[in-house]
Amino acid sequence: MKPYLAVVAARFRVHVQYRAAALAGAGTQLFWGLIRVMIFEAFYRSSTAVQPISMAQVASYVWLSQATFAMLPDHVEAEIRDTIRDGNVASELLRPVDIYWVWYCRCLSFTLIPTLMRCFPILLLAGLFFGLKPPPSAAAAAAAGAALLGAMLLSSAITALVSIGLLWTISGEGIARLSFAAAYLFSGMMLPLPLFPDWLRAIAVALPYHGVIDVPFRLYLGHIPPSAAPAALAAQAGWIVALVLAGRLLLKRGLTRLVVQGG
Amino acid sequence: MPGTLALYGRYASASVKSQLEYRASFLMHAAGNFLLSGIDFCTLWALFNRFGTIRGWTLAEVALLYGMVNLSFALAEALARGFGTFETLVRHGGFDRMLLRPRSTALQVAGQEVQLMRVGRFFQGGGVLLWAAASLDVRWTAAKVTLTAAAIIGGACLFAGLFVLQATLTFFTTSTLEIVNTVTYGGVETAQYPLSVYRPWFRGFFTFVVPLACVNYLPAHALLERNDPLGSPSWLRWAAPLAGVLFLTVALRIWELGVRHYRSTGS
Numbered sequence: 001m002k003p004y005l006a007v008v009a010a011r012f013r014v015h016v017q018y019r020a021a022a023l024a025g026a027g028t029q030l031f032w033g034l035i036r037v038m039i040f041e042a043f044y045r046s047s048t049a050v051q052p053i054s055m056a057q058v059a060s061y062v063w064l065s066q067a068t069f070a071m072l073p074d075h076v077e078a079e080i081r082d083t084i085r086d087g088n089v090a091s092e093l094l095r096p097v098d099i100y101w102v103w104y105c106r107c108l109s110f111t112l113i114p115t116l117m118r119c120f121p122i123l124l125l126a127g128l129f130f131g132l133k134p135p136p137s138a139a140a141a142a143a144a145g146a147a148l149l150g151a152m153l154l155s156s157a158i159t160a161l162v163s164i165g166l167l168w169t170i171s172g173e174g175i176a177r178l179s180f181a182a183a184y185l186f187s188g189m190m191l192p193l194p195l196f197p198d199w200l201r202a203i204a205v206a207l208p209y210h211g212v213i214d215v216p217f218r219l220y221l222g223h224i225p226p227s228a229a230p231a232a233l234a235a236q237a238g239w240i241v242a243l244v245l246a247g248r249l250l251l252k253r254g255l256t257r258l259v260v261q262g263g
Numbered sequence: 264m265p266g267t268l269a270l271y272g273r274y275a276s277a278s279v280k281s282q283l284e285y286r287a288s289f290l291m292h293a294a295g296n297f298l299l300s301g302i303d304f305c306t307l308w309a310l311f312n313r314f315g316t317i318r319g320w321t322l323a324e325v326a327l328l329y330g331m332v333n334l335s336f337a338l339a340e341a342l343a344r345g346f347g348t349f350e351t352l353v354r355h356g357g358f359d360r361m362l363l364r365p366r367s368t369a370l371q372v373a374g375q376e377v378q379l380m381r382v383g384r385f386f387q388g389g390g391v392l393l394w395a396a397a398s399l400d401v402r403w404t405a406a407k408v409t410l411t412a413a414a415i416i417g418g419a420c421l422f423a424g425l426f427v428l429q430a431t432l433t434f435f436t437t438s439t440l441e442i443v444n445t446v447t448y449g450g451v452e453t454a455q456y457p458l459s460v461y462r463p464w465f466r467g468f469f470t471f472v473v474p475l476a477c478v479n480y481l482p483a484h485a486l487l488e489r490n491d492p493l494g495s496p497s498w499l500r501w502a503a504p505l506a507g508v509l510f511l512t513v514a515l516r517i518w519e520l521g522v523r524h525y526r527s528t529g530s
Contacts, residue, residue, distance in 0.1 A: 039460060043314040181298040184299070
């Protein structure tokens, strides 16, 4: 366990150096949040039909997703990409650790630490001034907390899988790009899933991405009632296990065909 | 001036050639760019599918705004991207070399990199604009087509001006400020919807500080022959795209001031 924790701790020390960047990032997310809330308000005012999610809930949903923007699996882990490109992956293989878990921990710290550094100022300001409401019940809060933890693990499993795909250089990069686009659309980051047309929501629910944004935030809002929380959390956990296993398998196959040039 | 443009052309063609050497990688980047901006439109469509209109604007009308601003931004990103990566140039001392050459620094920086992958957003935005033009009940006279083109070019100038200003900040801080990205990318997002949906302070910012309204919202009213709830006079709607050109001119002046302040990092 120890070397894996060391990976996270080392990353933490690196990220903490970029406090100004984190603050600027928080500012950017606040600005975007404002634009998005104003657009949703204008849409809600333009229609009298009853919507599957209320404007107040959408506002909270938007602010939560802005605060945890760094959790979205829309990137490959830069260090893994570099070791694959420059051949240092060979020396990584010499270390007496499980390379999958080292890489997974890197992805985890890349998701976890920037999110922690950015979310609090956004949540605070959004809560005070811009319409973010607390969860309706303690049960909803607990369910959302558990789902957020799961979201972190799930997002890291997706990032790890996509980064491992880079072992197949060109096709790996293509698949990564597809995955980023899918992450934006199907997580609920751009548009809360309840507002999707039915057929598009059916696709979103069949993919793992909604476990990163939509599930934790609808649990928070009580839009998924706490009674349905165990099923939602189980589905999320199932995806985490499946994606970790897929990542390990892909890594094993990738390493058997790996050729590193000398020099 | 013709010599300057020819030189920029040389820079651009060298950059394009180098990108086409890696054809598969280029295609992938362009497709990714297309896909990501396509998702944006997908969201917009889904919202209209559910709500019908936004403040009396239909999907086709909003698609006109969307197409224009995305074409502008794709042009600016492709042609002036060198300013976006200016930070690296300063940190590694590459700008010192440019100062030794007897040509304008702005030109050399802009020509450094012409990002061909931006054709992805360009085609996506262009497709949306064509669809909007075809499905709207608008008589496309020569004047209106010219105005559309002017608005797109004005918008490209505006975004290019923002890139220049962002790079100029580097002279004083040696690192580009993320926060400017809020205005560029946030501006694209903002301009995809009619300005009248936003709160007054926000509208004011994107009209008078960064005159995005002038290259998008105002000319669109002339094209659609709509009444502006914000009460802009009709001549202004036709002349407004000039504000983008003006913005770029001012930005380049400030850039020249910045160049005079430049101190090499020594690396």
